[in-house]
Amino acid sequence: MHSDSIAIVMPEYNESDGILIFLEEIRDVFADVDHEVIVVDDCSSDGTADIIDDWGTDASSHTRVIRSTPNAGHGPTTIKALRAGLGTGRDIILAVNGDGQFRASEMLELCNILSVSRADVVEGMRTHRDDPLFRRATSAATRVLVRLRSHRSPHDANTPLRAYRPEALRTMLDLLPDNAMTPNLIISAQSRRRRFTIIEAPVESLDRRGETTNGTTWGQRRRNLPTRRFVRFCADAARQWFAPGPEKHQ
Known part of the structure; x- marks a missing residue:
């Protein structure tokens, strides 16, 4: 039995067709572990929060x-989820998206590592x-951005x-503005810049759980072409990344 307590934090938006499958798998795999799952619903329009409430x-x-x-x-919702996990006082905070693109067994293995x-x-x-x-x-491009900022x-x-x-x-959250569009990139850069001890463990990337592998975030219809929404997000995120800010200089 895993001895550390774990908070699993999960930002999500419009995952009603697949998230229960993911949550059930997590429940089964983590059954013998002291854990809780915190889902932060980003004002879904498909009733995801109600579905999870009923199941929960x-x-x-x-x-x-x-x-x-x-x-x-997604960025601010991820930050809110991380803050909620830190507030539980548990030994490990495990972050994962609500689209279910990972196996719960590999999530537990990361905690074991x-x-x-x-x-x-x-x-x-x-x-x-x-x-x-x-x-x-x-x-x-994201790997290049992180290397330019952290030299790793x-x-x-x-x-x-x-x-x-x-x-x-806690250190990472102190560096993240609440409106950060790409918090995971900032964390990748700042954790390396501060010489944190980081282990990169391989995990298999799965298709999104649910009826469609694309989801609704980007309005994706053609798999091989970016949508205007995705291009606009990338442009806005790049402007935010290169804008002056305290987290770039600390």
């Missing part, structure tokens, strides 16, 4: 929902990814799956 009435689910209004975007090591953060390095060309180009290159700069020690996460 079973005490064995160890799940609660924080409803975030108005819709704030953190528990037995002296690492500050264990990053889930995604493997077996079948991304279209524009996504691969975006991923390559991650294998997966924007992975949403990470296990944190509370003291390391």
Whole structure:
């Protein structure tokens, strides 16, 4: 049995068709672990929060929902989820997106690695990814951005799956503005810049749980072409990344 207590924090938006499958898998895999799941719903329009609330009435689910209004975007919702996890006082905070693109068994393994090591953060390095060309180009660009800021290159700069020690996460959150569009990139850069001990553990990247692998965040219809919404987000995130800010200089 895993001896550390774990807070699993999960930002999500419009995941009603697949999130219960993911939460049930987490419940089963973490059954013998002292844990809780905190889902931060970013004002979903498909009733996701209500679905989780109904399912979470079973005490064995160890799940609660924080409803975030108005819709704030993935970055601020991720930060809110991380803050909620840190507030539990548990030994490990495990962050993962609500689209269910990871196996719960590998999520637990990241916690095991953190528990037995002296690492500050264990990053889930995604493997077996079948991304279209524009996504691969975006991923390559994020690795370059992190290297320019920290002089160290991650294998997966924007992975949403990470296990944190509370003291390391507290340091990272102090550097994150609440409106950060790419908090995982900032964390990748700042954790390396501060010479945190980081372990990159391979995890298999799965298709999104649910009826469609695309989800609704970017309005994706053609898998191999970026949407205007995605391009606009990348442009706005790049402007925010390069804008002067205290987290770039500390």
